[in-house]
Each structure stands twice: as C-alpha cells, then as structure tokens.
Amino acid sequence: MKRFIGILTILLLTVQFVFAGIITAKELAKLSKDGNVVIVSARQTSDYSKKHIKDAVNIYHKDLYKTEGISSMLKSADEIAKIFGEKGITENSKIVIYDNGSNKASGRLYWIFDYMGAEDVNILDGHLKGWGKVRGKVTPKATEITPATFNANPNAEVYADMAYVKAHKDEANVILVDVRSKDEFDGIDEDENITRKGHIPGAINFEYNNILNDDDTIKTKEEITEIVKNAGITSDKEIILYCASSVRAGIVYMALTSILDFTNVKVYDGASYEWNADSSNPIE
Numbered sequence: 001m002k003r004f005i006g007i008l009t010i011l012l013l014t015v016q017f018v019f020a021g022i023i024t025a026k027e028l029a030k031l032s033k034d035g036n037v038v039i040v041s042a043r044q045t046s047d048y049s050k051k052h053i054k055d056a057v058n059i060y061h062k063d064l065y066k067t068e069g070i071s072s073m074l075k076s077a078d079e080i081a082k083i084f085g086e087k088g089i090t091e092n093s094k095i096v097i098y099d100n101g102s103n104k105a106s107g108r109l110y111w112i113f114d115y116m117g118a119e120d121v122n123i124l125d126g127h128l129k130g131w132g133k134v135r136g137k138v139t140p141k142a143t144e145i146t147p148a149t150f151n152a153n154p155n156a157e158v159y160a161d162m163a164y165v166k167a168h169k170d171e172a173n174v175i176l177v178d179v180r181s182k183d184e185f186d187g188i189d190e191d192e193n194i195t196r197k198g199h200i201p202g203a204i205n206f207e208y209n210n211i212l213n214d215d216d217t218i219k220t221k222e223e224i225t226e227i228v229k230n231a232g233i234t235s236d237k238e239i240i241l242y243c244a245s246s247v248r249a250g251i252v253y254m255a256l257t258s259i260l261d262f263t264n265v266k267v268y269d270g271a272s273y274e275w276n277a278d279s280s281n282p283i284e
Helices: 002-020 025-031 045-050 077-086 104-116 127-133 162-168 221-230 249-259 271-275
Strands: 037-041 094-098 120-124 174-178 238-242 265-268
Touching: 025 037, 025 094, 025 127, 077 104, 094 104, 094 127, 104 120, 104 249, 120 127, 162 238, 162 265, 162 271, 221 249, 238 249, 238 271, 249 265
Parallel strands: 037 094, 094 120, 174 238, 238 265
Antiparallel strands: none
C-alpha cells in the first residue's frame, strides 16, 4: 500500500509539472539528479560564466534569432533544433529554465521551446534567488554536454506572423494583447529600435508584470485568473500576444496556457519591431 501511495504521489507531481509550467526550487532540487532533466540558464553568456546553477546549460534567446532583417525574429526550426541538440536537449527532456529574475528571457525561451514541440517545459519560480534560498549548488564551471538530437515539430497554432495579425486582428473572436508598459503602449516611452511610436490598432494593454509578485515570482492561479478576467482576456477568444520584440510576451503566454489552461494563444514573433517598421501598417 505504501509503495502504491508513493507511486501515485510521483505521478501526481509529474502531472503538476507538465501542466503548471512552473517549478519551485525545492522541486528542482529533488529532480536535479534525474538524467532527463535539463536546466537551462537563459542569461547572457557573461552572466553564465560568473555563476550558474550546477549542471545548467546556457541558451540566450538572442542566439536563436536571425542575423538579418528584424533583429528579434526566430531562425528556422531546423537551425533552432540544432542549437537545442548541441546543448544536450531533446524534445522529450524535462526542461527547467531560469534567468536573472525578470522572467523575460525565460518566458521567451519557454514559448520557443513550446513552439518547437518540446513536451515538458517549466520555468524556475524565483530563479537564482529562489535557488539560493534552498542552498542549491552554483558554479562558474561550464557544464560538460553530451550532444543530443532535438526533433523539431513546430506548432503553427502558437505562432503568428505579420500577415496573420493583419488578417485576423479585427475579428470579433480575436483579442490582440500588447504586454508592454502603458507608456510604451501610448507611444510616450518607446524602445529606441521602434521607429514609429504607438501600438497596433485594436490592441488592449496588459502589462506583463501584472502576473508577477514584487519579488518576481509568479502570482497564484487564483490571482492571475482574476487579473486576466478584469482585463477582458477570456479563454473563449483567440489571444495574440506581443510587445516590442515579444520577449515579455512569453511569460504571459506561459501563464495563460499552462496555469489557466487557455487553448488558443499565439505570440506575434515580429511584434512592434516589425509592425511599426512597416510604414504601410497603421498604429495608434
């Protein structure tokens, strides 16, 4: 009987990790010896070299971008899959991502992994600060990596390009959500890489940090449910998320799809960088 309860507990925890999208430092400490767990530092290489969670590999989101055109748009699926494989990651790995605490880089990677067909993607709640609280091991030493094969299976249902946004943004069943700050949304305080100020017509403003606590941990499901509901974002609609470069959109994507179980959410990859650069596109 005790063995059955133990097995059942493990199964329940596994289901929780798969669907919640968030893993605590305590949970990671228990799982870190699992050979299928891959911890991913989403920080810049210079930060990784100073200190990172023991056994973590490093993937900075900008390394997954095209080198020509809009600076923040994804490389081809084959190119990204090659990078993942070189980091020892397969589509079946249990992936745990962390960043400097802002949830921006980790959220972006979360969406990219999900788009690429990874089956089990999680963000470490509290990031390095949370890991330190459980006295988790850190090191400056680069992790030895055994290359693997990541079999890409891109999911078009979570990806939007500019043509898609143009064609669908005004439909009654679509909610276009700009997750930047209100000043950015209003064109007052804009990213220097955005040539024309303002937002895509019809978009609503929902700042990405609405779902975060003051210490940058993720708010509870109940809190996020209420916040999202009050913003007019509902699961019966198709949600298209964007920001300046869709880095901040990733953590909102995680919250909607993994915590609230929304089933129809896309991220506009080109975001304001692409939309506002095209003078034929309207902005408000």
